[in-house]
Amino acid sequence: DTEVTQTPKHLVMGMTNKKSLKCEQHMGHRAMYWYKQKAKKPPELMFVYSYEKLSINESVPSRFSPECPNSSLLNLHLHALQPEDSALYLCASSLKALWDRGPNEQFFGPGTRLTVL
Amino acid sequence: DQQVKQNSPSLSVQEGRISILNCDYTNSMFDYFLWYKKYPAEGPTFLISISSIKDKNEDGRFTVFLNKSAKHLSLHIVPSQPGDSAVYFCAARGTSGSARQLTFGSGTQLTVLP
Numbered sequence: 001d002t003e004v005t006q007t008p009k010h011l012v013m014g015m016t017n018k019k020s021l022k023c024e025q026h027m028g029h030r031a032m033y034w035y036k037q038k039a040k041k042p043p044e045l046m047f048v049y050s051y052e053k054l055s056i057n058e059s060v061p062s063r064f065s066p067e068c069p070n071s072s073l074l075n076l077h078l079h080a081l082q083p084e085d086s087a088l089y090l091c092a093s094s095l096k097a098l099w100d101r102g103p104n105e106q107f108f109g110p111g112t113r114l115t116v117l
Numbered sequence: 118d119q120q121v122k123q124n125s126p127s128l129s130v131q132e133g134r135i136s137i138l139n140c141d142y143t144n145s146m147f148d149y150f151l152w153y154k155k156y157p158a159e160g161p162t163f164l165i166s167i168s169s170i171k172d173k174n175e176d177g178r179f180t181v182f183l184n185k186s187a188k189h190l191s192l193h194i195v196p197s198q199p200g201d202s203a204v205y206f207c208a209a210r211g212t213s214g215s216a217r218q219l220t221f222g223s224g225t226q227l228t229v230l231p
Contacts, residue, residue, distance in 0.1 A: 004160070042206055042221035043161065056218060090160050098217050103168070104210070105151060106219060108160035 004109035006091050012115045015081060021112045023074040023091030030097045031055075032074040033106060034066060035090040043090055049074060050097035081116045088113055120144045121209050123222035131230050136194040138225050140207035143188065147209040151219070152181060152192045155204045164205075165192070197229045 004025045013019050023032065031050045035043035048056035049068040057066075063085075065077040074091055092106040122141045130136045138152075148169045153161035167174040167181045167190070174181050180193045194201055204226050208219040 006160075040224070042223055045218050048218060088158075092160075103149065103166060104217075105163045105166060107163060108153075111158070111160045113158065 004091055004093055004107055006089075006109035006112050008112060009110065010113045010115075012117065013078065013081065014117050015083070017081075018077070018079045020078065021076040021089055021091075021114075023076075023109055024072055025093040025107075026072055027093065027095070027107075028071075029093035029095050029107075030071070030100075031094045031104075032068065033092040033094075034064075034074070034076050035092065035108075037088045037090055037111070047076075048098055050099070055098055078114075081114075083116050086115045119223075120147075121207060121220045121222040123205075123207060123225050125225050126223070127226040127228070129228045129230060130197045132199055133196045136192075136197045136201065136227055136229065138192040138194075138205050138207075138227065140190045140192075140222050141188060142190075142209050144209070144211065144220075145185075145188065146212050147220075148212045149210040150181070150183060150190050151208045151210070152179075153206045153208060153221075154201075155206060155224070161206060194227075197227075199229045199231050202227055202229050 007022045034046040037043045046060045047066040052068045063080050067075040088111040090111045091109045094104045094106045096104040151166040152164040155161040165176050165179045183190045204224045206224045207222045
């Protein structure tokens with residue numbers, strides 16, 4: 001298995017809903033990432049987990065809550081989102097932890113297209 | 118302050134010709150550079166990378182050149198194919214701590230005309 005999978009592909013939610021995005025990889029990668037991408041913009045890093053521990057939180061509002069239950073799985077829990085949070089949410093993984101030296105390409109999933117009404 | 122810049126938002130090239138995508142950076146502490154390709158409604162796909170100690174890396178039709186003194190890298194695609202039409206992001210990685218996350222450029226939309 002050489003890919004990062006994300007579910008759901010599309011999600012529409014109201015501002016009072018609670019939902020979760022799921023990301024999975026079975027490549028033995030030690031770091032997993034959440035990014036947010038708006039149209040015609042580069043991906044913006046939100047969170048990084050290395051060895052299942054949160055190592056970077058890029059000042060993301062608390063209405064986004066990440067969780068890494070095990071080395072293969074990464075969740076993003078969403079609550080009380082705003083319409084401006086509508087975007088493509090990308091998960092990525094890399095073989096090495098963030099601080100490890102040497103090549104460490106990140107491999108991205110297909111993303112979840114989130115629309116907040 | 119944008120540390121990684123792609124100054125051309127779009128590029129059109131005829132099929133079979135060379136596509137050259139450019140990227141400039143300001144942080145001399147970056148140690149690794151990567152190129153990603155992105156189709157609409159999909160995640161970015163890793164293409165090719167280069168370490169800061171090298172000046173060229175080649176993989177099939179894709180070659181990345183790094184000019185450290187000019188803080189400039191470029192991606193050459195030869196020959197270009199219509200399936201190469203996508204947004205191309207360059208990314209750079211810092212050398213320590215949280216700077217080792219990837220910093221992305223704003224992307225260049227490549228259109229290869231048949």
